[in-house]
Amino acid sequence: MGSAGGSWKLADHPKLPKGKVIALIVLDGWGEAKPDQYNCIHVAETPTMDSLKNGVPDKWRLVRAHGTAVGLPTEDDMGNSEVGHNALGAGRIFAQGAKLVDSALESGKIYKGEGFKYIKEVFETGTLHLIGLLSDGGVHSRLDQVQLLLKGAVEHGAKRIRLHVLTDGRDVLDGSSVKFAETLEEDLAKLREKGVDAQIASGGGRMYVTMDRYENDWSVVKRGWDAQVLGEAPYKFKNAVEAIKTLRAEPKANDQYLPPFVIVDDSGKPVGPIVDGDAVVTFNFRADRMVMAAKAFEYADFDKFDRVRVPKIRYAGMLQYDGELKLPTRYLVDPPEIDRTSGEYLTYNGVRTFACSETVKFGHVTFFWNGNRSGCFNPEMEEYVEIPSDSGISFNVQPKMKALEIAEKARDAILSKKFEQVRVNLPNGDMVGHTGDIEATIVACKAADEAVKMILDTVEQVGGIYVVTADHGNAEDMVKRNKTGQPLLDKSGNIQILTSHTLEPVPIAIGGPGLAPGVRFRKDLPRGGLANVAATMINLHGFEAPADYEPSLIEVVDN
Ligand SMILES: O=C(O)[C@@H](CO)OP(=O)(O)O
Ligand SMILES: [Mn+2]
Numbered sequence: 001m002g003s004a005g006g007s008w009k010l011a012d013h014p015k016l017p018k019g020k021v022i023a024l025i026v027l028d029g030w031g032e033a034k035p036d037q038y039n040c041i042h043v044a045e046t047p048t049m050d051s052l053k054n055g056v057p058d059k060w061r062l063v064r065a066h067g068t069a070v071g072l073p074t075e076d077d078m079g080n081s082e083v084g085h086n087a088l089g090a091g092r093i094f095a096q097g098a099k100l101v102d103s104a105l106e107s108g109k110i111y112k113g114e115g116f117k118y119i120k121e122v123f124e125t126g127t128l129h130l131i132g133l134l135s136d137g138g139v140h141s142r143l144d145q146v147q148l149l150l151k152g153a154v155e156h157g158a159k160r161i162r163l164h165v166l167t168d169g170r171d172v173l174d175g176s177s178v179k180f181a182e183t184l185e186e187d188l189a190k191l192r193e194k195g196v197d198a199q200i201a202s203g204g205g206r207m208y209v210t211m212d213r214y215e216n217d218w219s220v221v222k223r224g225w226d227a228q229v230l231g232e233a234p235y236k237f238k239n240a241v242e243a244i245k246t247l248r249a250e251p252k253a254n255d256q257y258l259p260p261f262v263i264v265d266d267s268g269k270p271v272g273p274i275v276d277g278d279a280v281v282t283f284n285f286r287a288d289r290m291v292m293a294a295k296a297f298e299y300a301d302f303d304k305f306d307r308v309r310v311p312k313i314r315y316a317g318m319l320q321y322d323g324e325l326k327l328p329t330r331y332l333v334d335p336p337e338i339d340r341t342s343g344e345y346l347t348y349n350g351v352r353t354f355a356c357s358e359t360v361k362f363g364h365v366t367f368f369w370n371g372n373r374s375g376c377f378n379p380e381m382e383e384y385v386e387i388p389s390d391s392g393i394s395f396n397v398q399p400k401m402k403a404l405e406i407a408e409k410a411r412d413a414i415l416s417k418k419f420e421q422v423r424v425n426l427p428n429g430d431m432v433g434h435t436g437d438i439e440a441t442i443v444a445c446k447a448a449d450e451a452v453k454m455i456l457d458t459v460e461q462v463g464g465i466y467v468v469t470a471d472h473g474n475a476e477d478m479v480k481r482n483k484t485g486q487p488l489l490d491k492s493g494n495i496q497i498l499t500s501h502t503l504e505p506v507p508i509a510i511g512g513p514g515l516a517p518g519v520r521f522r523k524d525l526p527r528g529g530l531a532n533v534a535a536t537m538i539n540l541h542g543f544e545a546p547a548d549y550e551p552s553l554i555e556v557v558d559n
């Protein structure tokens with residue numbers, strides 16, 4: 001990997017000075033939508049964000065944060081943190097996991113790659129286990145890809161297949177897990193008719209089983225290991241649809257947090273623990289919530305929990321989840337090669353960076369920002385600070401999360417004069433928005449706005465610059481709507497709560513006493529998106545952006 005043309009040196013910007021401190025704030029899950037009672041950002045008191053919007057017209061605008069603007073297959077794909085932060089940090093639009101897997105399945109290339117050949121070796125004698133998120137959300141995985149992979153695996157000789165499914169309810173409506181499990185069961189029944197021994201073997205809700213991220217709570221991954229590998233879980237059922245329906249009937253149950261279960265045969269024996277000689281594929285394409293499980297499957301030295309039994313398996317990820325750690329070693333589809341990110345350029349050009357969030361979003365402003373790469377580029381130029389998140393709770397009970405602490409860290413970093421870029425992610429709108437709790441999400445939005453205020457006040461104090469934006473929508477729309485925008489009601493006449501991200505654009509605002517006179521948003525990029533932000537930042541740091549970056553959103557006019 002190297003810079004384009006071999007040089008990391010960026011040309012000086014003809015008009016903009018270097019050395020200003022820039023606070024870059026990413027509000028997670030903060031889109032712009034029609035103001036109504038289900039728009040929590042509108043309902044919440046958000047005087048700081050309101051003043052940016054209603055302030056100087058050429059210093060606030062919207063940018064696209066979903067679909068093709070962030071490398072997703074279609075304009076119906078909502079934005080998400082991975083693709084959003086990748087685009088923000090890398091300044092270019094890369095075809096993302098969802099799209100790369102689609103192409104590899106369509107062309108059949110997936111079956112010709114090293115990863116598939118590796119797992120195929122066991123098809124004669126062992127079981128193929130597929131583990132991942134069961135929905136059509138398109139953020140971490142997609143059911144149609146799993147269906148194609150199943151078909152392809154059978155065509156290539158798989159004779160015994162076990163699925164370990166994680167129910168969603170976060171990228172799709174709560175309750176939709178039943179329908180996804182039914183669809184999968186129908187497919188598996190057809191395979192069984194053809195003589196393939198295929199079954200769902202275990203399951204559990206994505207936020208409670210397997211899909212933790214950034215090492216926030218290893219017990220989540222352990223619950224998955226116990227069910228999938230050891231065949232042990234507190235609940236045992238004869239089939240997955242019955243399991244999901246029964247567990248959902250418990251008071252306050254929801255798809256995201258279903259407890260782990262295993263499927264057992266008539267004699268009560270689990271139908272699909274993972275044993276020596278088996279192959280395992282984690283079929284999520286998105287990295288963050290698979291890295292921990294990948295470590296458990298791949299690392300010989302592992303002390304995060306007692307694995308009890310470590311089967312000798314052939315393991316592959318749908319993608320390689322961490323390019324720096326080369327984790328996992330084997331994978332079915334090559335990940336996007338996100339190189340020459342703005343963070344890397346800036347370290348070569350003397351810009352010192354501070355990045356901070358709380359655990360649940362820490363990797364977003366570091367790992368995703370830097371193109372799915374762990375760690376700093378140059379520890380002498382960068383400091384990354386993680387504030388521990390509360391674990392074991394759903395964030396509607398603590399909607400303020402660590403917003404204030406993140407803002408205080410940003411404030412101290414700005415006042416320290418040790419950094420030119422101070423970058424934070426404020427998680428509230430997103431993490432609380434995903435709970436579907438409207439009251440709590442309103443509190444969350446207010447807390448995020450207060451954090452923005454603290455950071456902007458500090459920028460004011462030191463004569464710096466601010467850039468405030470978001471990675472995708474969430475809190476601005478909490479209800480499922482019909483085509484005309486009216487809330488959809490369920491059979492009992494209740495509104496259907498939208499826990500997922502949205503297709504909405506997100507705001508970006510620039511300002512601060514350090515912003516050179518004459519800087520304003522250009523008018524000729526009406527379709528600008530998140531990928532245009534990196535060049536904008538590089539300009540504000542006093543440099544020209546690399547030629548192949550998406551164009552900067554700003555221009556400098558003579559006053
Ligand atoms: O929680 C997550 O994994 C996703 C939603 O599936 O949200 P975000 O992209 O904001 O991290
Ligand atoms: Mn996000």
Ligand SMILES: [Mn+2]
Nearest residue numbers: 029430431434
């Ligand atoms: Mn989210």
